[in-house]
Amino acid sequence: MEGYRPVDPRESPRFSGIKTFMRLPHIKTTEGVDIAIVGVPFDTGASYRVGARFGPEAIRNVSALLRHHNEVLDVSIFEHCSVVDWGDLPVNPGYVEDSYQMIEDGLLPILEGGVIPILLGGDHSVTLPELRAMNKVHGPVALIQFDSHSDTGDKRFGRKYTHGTPFRRAVEEELLLVDHSIQVGMRGSIYSRDSLDDSRKLGFELVTSVEAQEQGIGELVQRIVNRVGDEKVFVTFDIDFVDPAFAPGTGTPEVGGFSSREALQAVRGLKDLNLVGFDLVEVLPQYDPSQVTALLGANIVYEFVSLIALKKKLASEG
Numbered sequence: 001m002e003g004y005r006p007v008d009p010r011e012s013p014r015f016s017g018i019k020t021f022m023r024l025p026h027i028k029t030t031e032g033v034d035i036a037i038v039g040v041p042f043d044t045g046a047s048y049r050v051g052a053r054f055g056p057e058a059i060r061n062v063s064a065l066l067r068h069h070n071e072v073l074d075v076s077i078f079e080h081c082s083v084v085d086w087g088d089l090p091v092n093p094g095y096v097e098d099s100y101q102m103i104e105d106g107l108l109p110i111l112e113g114g115v116i117p118i119l120l121g122g123d124h125s126v127t128l129p130e131l132r133a134m135n136k137v138h139g140p141v142a143l144i145q146f147d148s149h150s151d152t153g154d155k156r157f158g159r160k161y162t163h164g165t166p167f168r169r170a171v172e173e174e175l176l177l178v179d180h181s182i183q184v185g186m187r188g189s190i191y192s193r194d195s196l197d198d199s200r201k202l203g204f205e206l207v208t209s210v211e212a213q214e215q216g217i218g219e220l221v222q223r224i225v226n227r228v229g230d231e232k233v234f235v236t237f238d239i240d241f242v243d244p245a246f247a248p249g250t251g252t253p254e255v256g257g258f259s260s261r262e263a264l265q266a267v268r269g270l271k272d273l274n275l276v277g278f279d280l281v282e283v284l285p286q287y288d289p290s291q292v293t294a295l296l297g298a299n300i301v302y303e304f305v306s307l308i309a310l311k312k313k314l315a316s317e318g
């Protein structure tokens with residue numbers, strides 16, 4: 001098919017060239033584009049370690065390894081999808097509200113152009129302005145959140161906008177179809193006995209890591225699919241969903257998590273949903289000496305792209 005596609009790694013070595021996601025062309029257009037990869041290098045919302053501002057760069061660097069055919073989903077991505085690397089949205093380091101406006105304004109033209117965005121964080125605070133932009137174009141959407149934390153706190157250090165609070169704000173701002181939204185993977189020590197109930201009171205279905213691990217990934221996927229139904233859905237993937245043995249490079253790691261294999265299996269299970277946007281957040285390269293976290297992040301984004309390509313492939317086959 002005609003459209004934007006990466007350089008062929010058999011013609012040009014994978015270690016060469018300027019680093020974009022999968023070596024896609026860096027073009028800021030929505031014309032003839034199905035998917036845009038978009039960096040959001042902002043980490044002022046982080047409560048513990050900072051440095052996720054370098055996440056997009058690290059993911060792009062290691063994504064040069066990715067090849068064009070997804071064997072498990074059986075789809076040759078660029079036969080069905082035109083994809084660009086949009087570059088990064090502008091942000092103002094240190095200033096959450098300013099950055100929120102810049103992120104929302106930066107994402108809007110991509111959505112208005114009918115392009116599916118896949119955003120690379122940044123800490124998890126960036127998902128709120130993303131959802132504000134999504135709401136302007138799509139109306140409220142369902143949310144699937146993979147995360148070891150629910151991120152539905154009220155305030156951190158007296159402030160409303162941090163990486164621990166975006167999904168409470170999203171409910172308050174009526175950006176979500178909360179009856180169709182689900183949070184999965186919560187684990188680790190929490191502030192009080194009712195911390196997780198806060199999410200349920202807001203209307204989310206919440207599946208803890210222990211529950212999901214007892215039931216298995218197949219059952220977890222079924223719960224997600226049942227919850228979302230046919231609604232438009234935004235997928236937000238906090239890399240700390242995965243165990244720090246597989247993803248050490250993150251700001252607030254929690255032990256007892258999922259393997260990379262389980263994470264990929266869960267994402268692939270979303271193939272029949274009405275997917276309208278994605279983000280992958282909280283990759284923190286300074287704590288990722290072997291780049292294994294960035295590599296996993298790149299592969300999860302690869303699965304996101306593949307899910308859209310697969311839908312297009314199946315639609316073209318009737």
Ligand code: MN
Pocket residue numbers: 124147149151163238
């Ligand atoms: Mn999070």
Ligand code: MN
Pocket residue numbers: 147148149238240241252
């Ligand atoms: Mn988290």
